[in-house]
Every structure is written in structure tokens, then in C-alpha cells.
Amino acid sequence: MTPTVTSFEGALLLLLVSFFLGVLYSYEVRKISARLQYRRGPWLLVPKSLRKTLGTTRLLQPLYDILKLLYKESIIPETARTRLFKTAPLVALTCLGAAAILTPLAGYSPFASFELSLVAVLYLLLGVPLAFVLGGAVSSSPWGVVGSQREAELVLAYETPFIIGVFTVAVMADTLSIQSIVAAQISRYPYLLLNPFSAAAVFLAIVGKLHLKPFDIPEAEVEVVAGPMTEYSGRLLGLIEIGKVLLISISVSLFIDLFLAGGMIPRLGYPLVALIFILEGFLVVSLITLVHTLNPRFRIDQAFRWYLKVPTLLSALGLVWAYSLRYLHTAILWG
Amino acid sequence: MRLSLKKKARVYSPWIFHAHAGGCNNCDIELAACFAPRFDLERMGVQLRNNPRHADIFLVTGPAPKQIAPILKRVYEQVPNPKVVVACGSCAMTGGVYNRDDGKPNYALGGPVERLIPVDVLIPGCPPKPESIIEGVLLALEKLREKNS
Amino acid sequence: MVSSEDMLAGLRERLGPDLTSESKDPKNTFTINTRKERVREVARYLIGEVQGRLIQVSVIDRGLDGYEVVYHYSLDHLEKNLHINVKVLLPADEPEVESVSLEAPESSWSEREMMEFTPVRFINHPDPRHLWLPHEWPNPVESEKYNPVERNGVLTTPATYSKNSEASLIPLGPYHPLLIEGAYFRVKFDGEEITDADVKLGWNHRGIMKLFESRSYTRGAFLAERVCGICNVTHTTAYLNAVESLSGIEIPDRARYIRTLMAELERVHSHLLWLGVAGDLIGFKTLFMLSWKVREQVLDVFESVTGSRRAPAMNLIGGVRKDVSSENIKKTERRLGGMRREVERLVDIAYNHPVVRKRLQDIGRLNLATAKNAGAVGPTARASGWKLDTRSSSPYAAYEYATWDVVTDGGGDAWARTIVRLKEILVSIDISTQCLEALNHRGGPISIEPVDPKDFKLSEALGKAEAPRGELVYYIVSDGTNIPHSVRIRTPSFRNNALIPNLLKGHTLADAPIIVGSIDPCYSCTDRTVIVQDSRRDTIWKTALIDLASVRSR
């Protein structure tokens, strides 16, 4: 039913589509958070009289930001260790690229069918914040150092609920490959209904992973100018922005694969499934934006305490619930 | 006229860094009002960044007192090329109301901004209304388009 | 409470022969001359026993017969508008006087300011460093040497002030997103906790008081307006209170109401602006957008009544320049009603939001003792339970006629300061609606002819007003000509900024922005001091400026 093209073009296509989805998602974050705050946000349609100078639409505003940064000159402080400083964004990008290839998008994924793909994606996603920590620590600015300390603390905070929540899904589907998790959900019910606790825990962890408002502590623009990214400019900053766009698209499609059956309604044809996947993506992103607009920023210790209280409890509850499901009413899980 | 992709990206996502060089902070709050809901500058993709490294448009307000003049120059250095300098308010352009009447230089001021860094766009007004600041930013976009470095 | 007569009697019997002259002016301000040795005793008495406040120490250059140090004591908790100016005349060749900052710690910054800009020395002052002028003053600041435009010029050593600092010293430097304007806090850390903070100002120093000494009284009003961009109506009101009490004129009632209306609308706009900025400091962008949306309507009222959004330029000597037409009043009343509902909704949101409360509570605590000791003013003092408000203690414009009460809160932390400011917005809207009703059915002129400076009734006057950030003091000395002899300004942020170093101690870097923000500092107010130049000898006094060539023409 799904075209299994296990070749290099398939992976490249998946990477480009995932990047393009990421651009749309981050545009949606900026647009909805603006509309919620009584203002208009980046234009969907530029008024007629300005079209000549300001273009027709700003739907791809994040893409323009990235392109502008790629063409800009990059200043590297003398006192920073330039080689490490330059390679940190590249490390982040390679991790994200590999993770993008491994997460199935609307059921299509050339490589995700091998057994341990879930563990591989988790490891790769963990590499991104570590690369930013490296970049910040190496850049000689005090803000970089403070920023990467906070980044490291935040990673510890949101990784525990994230990993417990994701492995609860693996327990329920009794497999570690994302493709078969999606297949398991298609045959029975999406895991969001069966196990809402770990879904909530993973959702809150994703808000932390994307550094959105309640948890944008490493890049708190008022306290630590831009955290690890303070000294980056021009092309290197462009690479980091590409990383951010990819990160939001991978996290959202991972969440959909694990909890919403990858958007695969059994009896529908291929193009419709892709449409449903994108709609579910926009729905999840709008929920994330609502959380982003509603809250001020936590302090790092408050964030740490909060993560250990609410999401970790939720994911633990989800784990217990999953085991009870598995041994008591196996019918629901495997039918 | 068809813009090359490089120029189009540069014009469609100008990031502003606001450098406060003295002055009575009236222009600064009018600039902040440009990002408030009524005159929302984010419609045009403009973002107010607090880091000179991430900026394209370097917007200066205030008559640059002597103590902040060297810091203003060093921060101007941090902005990567291509960059455009906008002098916002009468103080930044000519020292405005803080000039002495007998033409002698004011002991405290390191001179209007044009004496310290090359200026591209001027926005008169004390304080200039948000509309004229937005018009100044649009002029700065055209200047960005012409810069070819 | 001690009444003003027996307070004066106490002073007379303490000083005895040293009380050389005493005078009283119609505005209930006493002037006393004593010898310089008795200065600390007077301070001990007036502040210790009478619980007065030393609001400003200013130095006036009397040319041939030396420098006159004036200690302004405000005792307006005893009687309305009661002030005492204690004057000490110092010989020109060795102008030294004992520093009173041990008895009145709040005067340490005033003395530092006067020490920096005038040849007067205050002996054993705890911290006599430069606060406004750059540290390498008077030799020219590094800006002349360094030419930025050629790209790969050698970067000269930056003019920072933390050359020998360990790694744990972070400069919240002149350009930091935490402050809209330039200020410099050198903050020492161990781990995430702040152990010590030092402040250096002067990044915004435009020498405004020196400019005042070359402008006529009417033109000075527009310079006073540009001392601070947020509270410019209050600055003109304070300046004109001083000039009008100098010339002994009383402005008509309609002008009083219009001035009060302007001042209160400006307080609403300033507090809403502060709410937005504070929201931004704790990362709450939505609160910034909501409160600045409501603030736009106050600016519309300003634009329709005065013709300009931000710098209304309404007040002039003798009253007000433009009248508020009756249909304008009706529109403004309707708009104020709508705004009141929106502000109440906003206050509701800011008050009950759980995370805002968690981020603001018991941060930057200022108890009543340190507030009184350090001389905090305005909402910062009122949030620590000190009922201190110039509008009620020495009323000006139409504040006696309006009925309102001073808002105080016992908390003392950033949360209490937020509540005080939120309540003050509602109180200010009430006062403006009362003013509008009074304007509606009370005609009369809006200004009277200013008096020629030749026949001013007094030779010096103290003008006070309540800025959104606290008590604002103008002290003008006139010498009969059209140009003031000297103008001294003491702005509220000048007092509140002195609190920041010891408020920051013990908190983390994440709290630093909101602690500094909760004081609502306005650095353009703080940096406006004067250069007094020794007119007798043409050589420049060693602390004054080398490149200042213009002798102030008498």
C-alpha cells in the first residue's frame, strides 16, 4: 500500500519534505502566537499596494530567515576555539538529518523498518542539545557558558519523562521499530486513547525539547543574551536555525507516529493519508503554541522541579498502565 | 524588478538591533511600540533581536554621550555585513535639544551618531511616531537591497 | 507627632549661636544657615528624632564668596509642604565639609554626584568613586582615539571597568537586553547565586543641568520635558512648580485640573508600560502585548488633547498652552470608561496567573527599615509599607480637590511592587475622570501672564512632583536675570537605583532582570547632572573638565 522505495532518493525526499514541514510548523507557531496576542503576525497575504516591494506572502518567513543568514558574513571571536566552534552546528545537523530519515512520515519511511529504529532516533535526538552545549561552552562569551550550563540542566529535566513515555509505547506495541509500532496502532486503537498519560508526558517533554516559552530558559533573551547561540552569526547561525526547523518537524512527526497511528486510517488511499498526517501535525503544533503563549518563563530550578513532579509522574503512571494493559487485557492491545 | 533569491531573503527578513546611545528613552519606547499589537512590525518579518551578532539593521537612538561612544562603536563592529545604520530621532541626527545655543559642543556628548559611525537612514521627530519609524525601516530595506557585500 | 514650631525650637536650642540666619517663604519652606561643623548634628536631629527625609544635597557656586552646600530636608509628614534648606557656605579655596552619609545613607549618592561635578569635597565619604563621569575622566575618553570604520584596525582595549576580574564576574553591560537604556552592573557570582553587585552609571549623561544654565525659563520647560521620556509631563510640572513659586504666581483652577489630568494619564501610561516590560523580563510576551495594547488608548487621548502622542509640551509658565474642548472631554470620558474595564481585565490576568506569581513572589525583598534608610521613593517605598506620596504630602496642581488615597502594600518584594502599581493605575483613572468632570462645568482662563524675572519674589525655590517612579525634586536658584543661576534635579530613579546592588544579593541570574525591573529604573532620569566651573580663576579645577572652555556668563 505504501511505496517502499528503499533508495537514496527516498531518503533525500523524506529529508526535504520534513524540512519543508518544519518551515510550515514554525511559521504556524509565529502566526498563531501573534494572532493570540491581538496582533497580525507575519502576513499570510501581503496587502496589494505593497506586493511590489514586500512580496506576495510570508508563509515561508522562517525559510527567508535561514536564507538571509546563510548569505551573511560570519564573525568568529578570536578567543573562541574556532574548529570546535564551527563543527558544533554541523554535528547537530548531521544528527537531525539522520533522525529525519529514520522517522516515518505518513507511513513512508525507507529505513525505519529495522528493529531498533526507535532507539536510534532517540539517541540522535539527544545529540542535538549536546552539540549546542558544546557550541556555547566553546564560544568565549560568559553568556555562552551560562547558557550551555542551563541547556545541560534542561536536557536532564525533560529527557527522563520523554524516554519513559516513549518506551511505554514500545512496551505496549512489544516492538522497538517505529514502523511496526505504527502498524500495531493501525490494527487496534491509536495509543493516545489507550494511554493518555504517557502521551501527555511526551507532549510536555517536546515543549521543553523545542525550547518554547515555559522552558526557553537556555535562550532567555533577557537573562543570557542568546545562551549558547550568542556568538554565532551569519552562516553558522543559519545552520543552527535549520537545525531548529528540523527539530520541530521531527518531534511532531515522532509524536504522531507514536500516539496517533502515524495518521494511517486503514481504509484510506495514499494521498489522503498524507493530508491527514499534515493536519494532525498542524493540530499538535497549535496545541504547543497555546502552551507557548499562555506561560511566562520558568526559572531553571523551578523547571527542573516541575519536570520531576508532573511529567515524570505522568509517564510512570503511563508505564504502570501499559503493563497492566499488556498482562490483564491483552485483547485490547493485539486483538 | 525580479530580485535575486539572495537579495529577496535579505529584504524579507531584516532583524533589528536597537542601540540606545543616551537620549531620553522616548524614541526607545516608540520603537518598542512598533512591535506592540497596533503597529506590529512582525508582519514584515522584522524581529527585534538583542544581540548585535544576529542583526541586519542597526537602529541608534540618542545623542551618544561621551562614555557610551566607544561602546557604540564596538557594538557597531559586531554587526556582520551587510548592515544598515538607522539614526532615529532628532538627538541621533544632530543632538537635538541637547545642543548648546552658542554652537559650542556640549561637554557631555560625543557628537551626533554620524560622527561615530556611518549612517544610512535618518528619522526626524522627537520622538518620531511609530509610523515614521516603520517608514524608516522600509527605507532601510531598500538600502539593504542595494548593499552587495 | 512633633509639630513644626517645636521642631524649629528644638533646632534653635541645639544650634544656638551657630544658627546665623533663618527665613521662611510663603510656600512653607524654611531656610537656615549654619557653620559646616554642625551639619552632622543637624542631620542626626532632623532624621533621627524628627523622622524627616534628606531628599537632596546640592552645591551652588556663589563665585567670589565660595560654594554653598544646601541640605534639603523634607518634613512633609508633619505639615503639608514643610521643607527645610540647611545652608553652609564654604570658602572657595578649601571647600571641604563633613559627609552626612553616616547619619543619612540616602544622601551618599547625592554627595557623590556633587563631589564629582563640583570642587566641593565631602570628607570620609564611604565610596567617593566617579558615578557619572567615565573613570578615566578628565583625560579624553577612548572614543577619540579609536576609529571603527576601517574593518581590521587593532581592537584597542575596551573601556570596560572590570579589567582584573575572575571568571565569575559577569558584566550586565551597557548593552544588555535587561535594560532599555545604558547602565552597567558588575555582578559577582559563585555558581548561580549573585554575591555582589556594583553599579556604574553615566552612560546617558547629557549634562542637562548645565544646559539649563544657558536657557531662559520658558525654554527650560522644554528641556525639563526631555530629561526623561516616560515621565515628561511630571518633569515640566515639577520645574514649573519651582518657577511659579519663584515668581509668586498662582495658576488658574482650570489649568490646575488640566495639569493633573495630564499627570495622571501619564502615570497610567507609565505603569502600563512598566507592566509590559516586567512581563517581558519574566518572559511573558503576551502580557507585554496585552498591556501595550491598552496603553495605545492612553496615547490616543494624549494625541487628541495635546496634539502629540508622547511629548505633550502642554505646560508652560503660568498655566497650560491648549484648552480641552468640551466634545473632547466627552470622548475622553467614554474612552477612559472603556479603558478602565480593559485595565481591570488585565489586572485580573496578571494577578491570578500562577507562574507570574511564582516568578515574582519573595524576590528582591526590601523591608521597611532599609527602605527608609536608603531613602526609597515612589511605588518601591509604598510596596514596603511606607505611606509616602508627594501628591498627598505636598499637594500641587489640583490634587487637594480630587478625592483619592495612597496605595500601600506590606510585602516589599517584586510581587508587592507589582500590586501597588496595578492598583495605582485604577486610582489614576479615577482621578482623571474626576478632573474631566470638573473641567466639564468649570470655565475660566487656562493661563496667566508670566512675571518678569526682574521682580521675582524669591531668590530660590523647591518644586516637587510625584513622578510615576517616585518623588521628583527641582531646586532652582535665580539671580534676577532671565536665565536661572543654577538648577538641581533629584529624580526618583536616582534614589531607587542605589537599592539595586543590595537587592540583587542572594538571588540568581534569572531573577536579576525582574529585580532591576521591579524598581522601574529610568536611567535617563539619573544621568542629568551639571558641571560647575570655577569662574574666578580661568584655570580649570582639577576635577572639572579640561575641554570645557565656556565660562558661564553671569
Place this chain on the structure above:
Amino acid sequence: MVDGLAKLTKELLRGMLKPVTVNYPAERLPDEFTLSLEEIRGKHRFDEDKCVGCGACNVVCSSGAITVSDSQDQRVLKVEVARCIFCGRCRDICPEKGLELTSEFELSQTGSRGGDCVKVEQKISMRRCEGCGRPTFPTKQIDSVKTRVLDKIDPSSKETASRDLEVYVKYCLDCRRTRSYAFNIHPRKSY
């Protein structure tokens, strides 16, 4: 605890429905935002025939933006918009209402020096002094002053005053001082 978030969500959804943004370059600020647009103090405009070139605006300008320069037979009043703080004092003080502030406040322009910002100029022809040929006063100012002085004087001595004024105005200050005994304008002829 939760009702705080609930109130905020209600407020945000209300914000979703009616954004307050004005698409500035495309559409202007609608009238119900600013109650009266003609009150706004914008760029200056000299009224050709009303302005007599007396220079009162230069005296009263609070930021010294208006400069008066007298060349051979022409007085140039120059308003440097770059230095002006738009307080409107010059408009209020002008005796002939010759200078008014238009409501055009969008004046931003490209340029590298504060000096080359837009300037508003007014040229008035000056009257030459018959004694030394140096410029004395603008002709229009002389006429307006003459009319003002004459209608204040009681009609009996109006024509002697106007004759004196004619003589008085012909010379500049220095020539008048040197010639003051020659044409004896003082009526007291006793000594």
C-alpha cells in the same frame, strides 16, 4: 490556580477574533483611533504672504532649530527639521500666523549626515540702509510694524508720527545714531 489560566485563555481567544493591528504602510490609522488629526504637529510650512520675516520664531525655538541669516538684500529663515523637537512654540508665538505646522509627520529619508535632512526655508527681501547700504529690516516687517504702531497712536498726532516713522526707517541703527542730531526727530525743541 487554574482560573488564572482560564481567564487568560478567554482573553487570548478574544484577541484571536479581532486583531488590533493597522496594516500601516497600506492603510492609515482609522479616525476612531485618533480623535483629531489636524492637531498633530508635523513639518513646518511658511505662508508666503503672511510671514514678514521678523525672526520671532528663531528667538523662541527651544532647540535652536530655526536660524536667521541676512545676506546682501535677503533674509533667509531656515528651519532645520533635524534639530526641531516639534513643540509648536514657533507657531504659537508668530505675530502674523505666517508659520504653521502641517500634519505631515512621516519625514524619514535616506542620507548620511544629520545636516542633509529636509530643511524648510523662507526668503524675504530686505530693505537696504540708505546711509551705509547694509541690510536693515525686511520690507514686509517694516510695513506691518508701521500699521501696528499707527493704530495704537491717538489720531491727533497720527500723521506726525507716520512722518517720523518714514525718516526713522530709512537708516540702519548705526547710521541713525550718527545722524540722530542731523534730522532731529525728537519733538522737544526747547534746548
